[in-house]
Each structure stands twice: as structure tokens, then as C-alpha cells.
Amino acid sequence: xxxxxxxxxxxxxxxxxxxxxxxxxIDTGYLTLARGAASEADTEVKRxxxxxxxxxxxxxxxxxxxxxEQRRTHRDARHHCTAFILGPAPAIMRSNDDGEPSxxxxxxxxxxxxxxxxxxxxxxxxxxxxxxxxxxxxxTRAYGDAVRAALVGARLVRRTERVRLDLDLxxxxxxxxxxxxxxxxAAVLGADYGASVRLRLAADDPDALTARIAELTAGxxxxxxxxxxxxxxxxxxxx
Numbered sequence: 634x635x636x637x638x639x640x641x642x643x644x645x646x647x648x649x650x651x652x653x654x655x656x657x658x659i660d661t662g663y664l665t666l667a668r669g670a671a672s673e674a675d676t677e678v679k680r681x682x683x684x685x686x687x688x689x690x691x692x693x694x695x696x697x698x699x700x701x702e703q704r705r706t707h708r709d710a711r712h713h714c715t716a717f718i719l720g721p722a723p724a725i726m727r728s729n730d731d732g733e734p735s736x737x738x739x740x741x742x743x744x745x746x747x748x749x750x751x752x753x754x755x756x757x758x759x760x761x762x763x764x765x766x767x768x769x770x771x772x773t774r775a776y777g778d779a780v781r782a783a784l785v786g787a788r789l790v791r792r793t794e795r796v797r798l799d800l801d802l803x804x805x806x807x808x809x810x811x812x813x814x815x816x817x818x819a820a821v822l823g824a825d826y827g828a829s830v831r832l833r834l835a836a837d838d839p840d841a842l843t844a845r846i847a848e849l850t851a852g853x854x855x856x857x858x859x860x861x862x863x864x865x866x867x868x869x870x871x872x
Contacts, residue, residue, distance in 0.1 A: 662793030663721060664868065665689055665753040674782035678775045680763025684710075685779035687756050687787065693719060693727075696755040703757040710759045714738035714776060716746060717755035721794075724752050733760075733776075737769050741777035749784060753792065756780050790865040795820065795835035798856035800846060802830050810849050817845060820864060835864050 666672065666689040673686045686703060690696045696717040704713050716728040716739050726747070728739025742756050758779045767775060802810055807830035815821055819842060820835040834856060836842040843856055 662791050663724075663752040664750050664789050665792050665865075666751075667788040667790045667865065670788040672783050672787040674779060674785070676775075676779050676782055677763075678771065678778075679765040679767060681765070681767065681775070682761040682763065683775055683779040684759045685756060685783040686759075687754055687780070687783045689753055690717065690719070690755050691753065693717075693725065696727075699755050700757055703759055707759045709761070711762050712738070712758075712760040714742060714758045714760070715756065716740075716742035716780075718743070718746050718752045720752060721792075733772055734769055737772035738776045741773045742780045745777050745780040745784070756783070789868045791868050792863055792865055793837075794861050795837055795864050796839045797822075797859040797862040798834040798836055798839060798842065799859045800832040800834060800854060800856040802832065802850070802854055804830055806850065806854075807832070810846070810854075813849050814842075814845070819845075822862065822864075833859075835862050 666687060668689060671686065671688045673684065676683045676685070684707070686699075688699050690699060696719065700713065700715050707713070712731045712733055714729060714731045714733060717726070719725040726743060728743040730736070730738040730740075738758065742758060746752075746754060746756060758776050800810075804826075807824070811821055811824065811832055814832075814834070822833040822835055824833070825831040834842065839856075839858070846854060846856055
């Protein structure tokens with residue numbers, strides 16, 4: 634299974650400090666879960682049950698909150714093994730075996746996340762012991778497979794940094810220009826209304842977008858660089 638990036642309007646944005654020109658953006662993109670799109674899978678190996686839960690998180694505190702929530706929800710389980718990755722490279726990476734033999738749970742879970750180029754994601758695999766010892770190899774496979782199963786059909790986005798541009802337009806032109814930009818595949822983040830309309834845009838090629846705006850406005854309007862912004866681009870799951 635693989636993923637392909639679709640062109641379209643970003644699902645969410647997060648502003649970044651700084652003022653980057655088109656040469657100042659380094660592609661530090663990565664895959665993550667779409668917001669609100671938690672994923673899980675319930676598997677069994679020799680009567681041991683493995684419940685894997687994946688959630689998107691923005692920071693370490695949020696990741697640990699998800700872990701604690703799973704502990705509270707499944708108090709009867711013996712192990713709650715975890716792995717999470719945060720941010721663009723170099724990312725923060727943590728894993729925990731929670732009482733399983735060292736390296737048999739958190740590490741293989743983390744490797745699955747890394748192998749799929751995921752970040753801003755926490756994985757919790759809760760295990761109910763079924764009475765049969767699985768051995769170190771069996772545990773390693775079981776925990777890795779649990780995370781892999783939870784990723785099947787997960788709704789993913791590619792999080793990437795774009796140049797932020799602001800475009801001021803007369804009210805009479807704003808609707809037409811915005812529609813034309815959207816039809817051309819431009820990322821319109823939002824609009825602010827006052828004496829004029831300010832469109833907030835994200836561009837991977839600001840020079841091309843600026844040229845298109847000049848065409849649409851007969852040279853009357855030009856976007857203003859406004860730093861950078863992180864956006865979520867839709868991703869198609871390929872079986």
C-alpha cells in the first residue's frame with residue numbers, strides 16, 4: 634500500500650514565525666493522520682489480544698494524554714506499549730515497552746511509524762495476555778503487526794510548509810478572483826473582510842501564483858509575502 638498527494642485545498646493550517654521568500658522554504662513535509670481521524674485495529678495472536686490505537690497529536694503533552702486515556706479506559710490490560718513521533722525532521726521520537734521484554738514492543742511500533750514516514754502521531758497498543766508466551770520474536774511481530782493493521786484504511790494527509798501570501802482585493806473583484814484561484818488549484822486559507830478583502834494564500838510556487846494574480850487583476854493587485862504556513866494536503870490511499 635502507498636500514498637499519492639492530491640492537489641486541493643489544505644484541510645488545516647498552522648502559522649509559522651519568520652518571513653521566508655520562495656527560496657527560504659525547505660521541503661520538510663511528512664505524512665500524518667487527518668485531524669479527527671483516529672484509527673484502530675483489534676488483533677489476536679495465540680489468544681493474546683492486541684488493541685492498537687493511533688491518534689494525531691501536536692506535542693508531547695498531547696501524546697502522553699492519549700496514552701493515559703488508554704490506560705484509564707483499559708485498566709484490566711497487562712501492557713500499554715507506546716510509540717510517538719512529533720514534528721518535521723529531526724523529529725522527536727519516543728517508545729516504551731511497558732513491562733514487555735526490552736525492545737519487543739515500543740521499538741517495533743516506532744519502526745512501523747518511521748517506515749511509513751509518519752509524524753505527529755502516537756500509537757498505543759494495549760495487550761491482554763492470553764496465557765501463552767509469545768517469545769521475543771513473536772512479541773516483536775505482534776506489536777509491529779498491530780500498528781500496521783491500524784494503518785490500513787487510515788485517512789492520511791501530507792503536512793508540508795508553504796509560502797504564505799496575503800492578497801488585498803476590492804470587494805467587487807474578490808469573489809471572482811478567489812474562484813479563479815481555487816479552480817487553478819491554489820490553496821486559499823481564508824478571507825478577511827474590511828475596507829477591502831484580504832485573501833490568505835499558501836503557495837508552493839509563489840512566483841507562478843503572483844503571475845496568475847497579475848493576469849486575473851490586469852496588474853492591479855499583487856500578493857504580499859507573509860512568512861510561511863504549514864498545511865495539510867489530501868492524500869489518496871493506494872492499495
